[in-house]
Amino acid sequence: MKKFLALAIGLLIVLAAGVPDALAANWPMFQCDAQRSGSNAGARVRPPLMSTWVKGPQTSTGERRTRPVIADGIVYAGQRWTTYDLILRNINHGQLQAISMENGKPLWTASDLFVAGTPALANGLVYAGTDDGCMLALGAADGVVRWSVYVGGKPNSPAIYAHRLYVTTANGRLCALDGATGASIWSIERSKALSAPAVLDGTVVVGGSELAAFDASEGRFKWSFGGGTGSYSMPTLSTEAVYVSTPYTLHRLDRENGTVVWSRFTGDKYGALASITLEDSTIYLGTVTAIDTENGQTKWTFESENSIVGASVALANGFVFVGSSHHHNQALDHSDGRLYVLKAATGELVWEYLAGLRYGDWYGIDPSPAIAGDSVVLNLSTMQLSCFSEAQSEPLPLPVTASPGVINPYDCESGQAAIAFKLDAPATVTVNVLDSQGKTVRCLVDNTQLDAGEHEVTWYGTIDFPEMVDASLAADFGDKGVLIAPDGDYTLQVLAQTGDGQKYRGGAVVQAAADV
Structure with missing residues (x-):
């Protein structure tokens, strides 16, 4: 047992150090890793899938959940909901919960936490931002708060790299914290709201009114792109490039100096809210277009009829996983509320799951799943957390x-x-x-x-x-x-x-x- 625990801790430490290949059994932060690739190359999940559990109310209650993160067989997600007293005054509730990925049963609950962004995991700790501008570290095994620091504004989804926590806020602050203690290593102020950060090989890059790169060790400014008048998504990093989406345009920049390698028209006016997924020589944008990283040309397109902006797909084992929720279609046609699995190389549809309309509420699917091992975990539009695992098909x-x-x-x-x-x-x-x-x-x-x-x-x-x-x-x-x-x-x-x-x-x- 001790040997197993030592191995598990060692794996998380390696992940936190910024190893580009995500560990097969973990999805420890938004878009899987600090570079925000959205790809878990080691996961072995493959279609067909089956629903193994659903966590949440049986009727729509206006619950909202953060996107889940996963480590060592445990799913972590923030949850918030509203109830009313006898005179119909709002009573807001929030919590962070650890859930068994095997059966969906709660393992612990940290109450009175209004989690902002997606949590992150490393070194036996789960990190979560809160609406009141704090970052917290809780024990991943027990939910006990280890430290709490005020970061000056509502945090975005943090990135973990080399034992440090990189955090941006809605009021324009970027800071680096010691992952073990929460102590501030450096902090800088920008003029406007920032996207969640991406980190790779000693460089942290953030979007917002412009795209800007900083030295990860000391916060020194390196370069910027956009002049502060645009709107730039959270970036995705590779060894040589930065990929970022803006309204109607996708860019590839040189990671060292920020010069444009290529730009292409996407037609998506909500492009600044998009998250880019990267694996090998292909990036995946929206729901879904596969684009060649070398020249920006389209490899294939799949139309999932998705109306959710800010969608991000997930990749694992040669497959693309994406949800669809077509809210503006009041007739609820067959395109709505589906989980699609596509071949990453061709875009061919190989499996789909229809959630449909239930309890008088749209039951579409959050198009941003988390993948670990042989399971896919994601939110339904009623904010029910659901786990799909590989179906036991006949050999x-x-x-x-x-x-x-x-x-x-x-x-x-x-x-x-x-x-x-x-x-x-x-x-x-x-x-x-x-x-x-x-x-x-x-x-x-x-x-x-x-x-x-x-x-x-x-x-x-x-x-x-x-x-x-x-x-x-x-x-x-x-x-x-x-x-x-x-x-x-x-x-x-x-x-x-x-x-x-x-x-x-x-x-x-x-x-x-x-x-x-």
């Missing part, structure tokens, strides 16, 4: 042959059968012997990585799980308690799973018939 068939079809386990020459199968790709393989009741009576290959190609495994007519068969019909074999298989039919079953998660299963029947 694809794998051709398997066995020769000979009849063996005499007591005979050295005719007492064995060879199982043959072919793998088209490297896979983790298990080969079991099943009795006529489908119970495993011997494991021939146990969770072993095999290369692509043809393979052969031999069964010598023995079993090693005597409690699963009628032992009175079996004979001792040697001095290791191994038994000779009683007469009957046995299935030699091959189970294989390739690196992309695809499962295969096949088998062949061999009859054991003693000739004594």
